[in-house]
Amino acid sequence: MSAPDIVWKDGKFGRTSRRDSWWLSPAAILIGLSVFLIYATWAAWQNGHYTYGPYISPFYSPELFGSSPHALFGPRPGWYPRYLPFSPALLILWIPGLFRLTCYYYRGAYYKSFWADPPACAVGEPRKSYWGERSFPLILQNFHRLFLRLSYIVWGFLVYDAVRAFFFPDGFGVGIGTLVLAVNVILLGGYVFGCHAFRHLIGGTFDRVSEHPFRRRIYQAVSWLNARHMKWAWASLLSVGFADIYVRLCSMGIWHDWRFL
Amino acid sequence: MGKPATFRIWRGGPDGGGFQQYSTSVEEGMVVLDAIHHVQAEQAPDLAVRWNCKAGKCGSCSAEINGMPRLMCMTRLNELDLDAPVTVEPMHTFPVLRDLVTDVSWNFRAKKTIKRFHPRLPDAPDGTWRIQQADVDRVQEFRKCIECFLCQDVCHVLREHHKHDEFIGPRLLVYAAALEMHPLDTEDRVSDLRHRHNIGYCNITTCCRQVCPESITITENAIIPLKERVVDRYFDPIKSLFHIL
The missing domain is CATH 1.10.1060.10 (Alpha-helical ferredoxin)
Structure with a gap:
């Protein structure tokens, strides 16, 4: 079918008749994501102050190799190239990083904020060319569910960390850090299991979902989470960053971990 | 007793056009389509606008109001800032037939x-x-x-x-x-x-x-x-x- 002849063909960047503060949301997302990216990158390269007592920073978990008691397979292995920088976070952080990068919510958000494609709804764009997600590189966004599956595993380890945070060297206890890690896994669980791809895999794939009553029930629960996916995404992003800050500052002796029990 | 409001309405055809400003009296409960009809009745009888049900169910009166795509019949004037002119344009994505009417x-x-x-x-x-x-x-x-x-x-x-x-x-x-x-x-x-x-x-x-x-x-x-x-x-x-x- 041929394209119709349209009057408004020479749109210019930022041109719009909108009178509201359309730039506010993309600007806030630009700042929020940038701050997180800068902090997470810095924290991942530190290779220090990522554990405190039974706590471990979620940026460094699961700690495959490392110098802390949380390391699953001991210290940095001999086969790891000497010329490559080492940090336990670098071995694991790419999984949640790529999961969030390819997340449907974040895609819509950062295309607007970082690439102005479009800057906001009904606002002129800076570029005439457009490929979308149908060709390289953005066609790779279709591998989102690969990182979803890996994220199930990472989340499982974070649940283990949260449970372990109740067990101090002197026995069972509850500290502020315990609550921080517990809230973090709840928020991360809401985000991971409210994922659009998970919603499809669990029940959306069926045209006759009534033939799968158990999956249907889960599908309805996931749909509830999915309807609030943006909120889970931001809440879990903030909590995971705060959990790292909390463990780091406790480890550095700047903050004191207050124990309830 | 109405109060005055100003509307910048796009007038033109397939070859282009521009905004024309109209002031009219508006009352409580009116929607943008009512105001457009006021303008049509009082000042611009040749203003083209497509509408039908006035209840948000026929999908005929689609336009862009203050830059956002909306139904004119479902956009109440009390949602808009009437201290500044209200912009009403045809949909940008389709060819203009005339004024606010597009070929969909x-x-x-x-x-x-x-x-x-x-x-x-x-x-x-x-x-x-x-x-x-x-x-x-x-x-x-x-x-x-x-x-x-x-x-x-x-x-x-x-x-x-x-x-x-x-x-x-x-x-x-x-x-x-x-x-x-x-x-x-x-x-x-x-x-x-x-x-x-x-x-x-x-x-x-x-x-x-x-x-x-x-x-x-x-x-x-x-x-x-x-x-x-x-x-x-x-x-x-x-x-x-x-x-x-």
Whole structure:
């Protein structure tokens, strides 16, 4: 079918008749994501102050190799190239990083904020060319569910960390850090299991979902989470960053971990 | 007793045009379409505007009000700042016929490129089918569409990049979803969605969902599930091989 002849063909960047503060949301997302990216990158390269007592920073978990008691397979292995920088976070952080990068919510958000494609709804764009997600590189966004599956595993380890945070060297206890890690896994669980791809895999794939009553029930629960996916995404992003800050500052002796029990 | 309000209304045709300013008296309870009718009756009898039901159900009076695609009959004046002129334009994504009236016939031509409903054989000897309500819950949402084409108007793939000859846009992806997810349908549209209708052009801005006057969750309930079906077919060998989540 041929394209119709349209009057408004020479749109210019930022041109719009909108009178509201359309730039506010993309600007806030630009700042929020940038701050997180800068902090997470810095924290991942530190290779220090990522554990405190039974706590471990979620940026460094699961700690495959490392110098802390949380390391699953001991210290940095001999086969790891000497010329490559080492940090336990670098071995694991790419999984949640790529999961969030390819997340449907974040895609819509950062295309607007970082690439102005479009800057906001009904606002002129800076570029005439457009490929979308149908060709390289953005066609790779279709591998989102690969990182979803890996994220199930990472989340499982974070649940283990949260449970372990109740067990101090002197026995069972509850500290502020315990609550921080517990809230973090709840928020991360809401985000991971409210994922659009998970919603499809669990029940959306069926045209006759009534033939799968158990999956249907889960599908309805996931749909509830999915309807609030943006909120889970931001809440879990903030909590995971705060959990790292909390463990780091406790480890550095700047903050004191207050124990309830 | 009315109060004065000013409207900047786009006047012109297929070759272009511009804004003209009109002041008229408005009263409590009025919508933008009422004000346009006031202007038409008092000052500009040649002003072209398409409307029909005045109840948000026919999808005829789609326009852009203060830059956002909206139905004129469903935009109350008390939602707008009347201290500044209210801008009313035709939809940018379609050819202008005259003033606020656009030619939306491209949508109907594009709709014909989607494979039609093809039900399975009837379940009963009398030629009827049996369907569980749970199976049609999803597609019933899509039946609320009034074809106002505001979602097509705001979609930047059509609006800014003019991909009308490659991309069918959110309204028709909702239509395709209603067919593809229907429990009786046996047709396969996944290949067409990827190769012919280029669903990959959608980059999930959610603008279509934001402007829908029927509050259809276009992005999350129609487009993303269709994208996931494309992923099932072309980008997920693990699911194909092992049927895992």
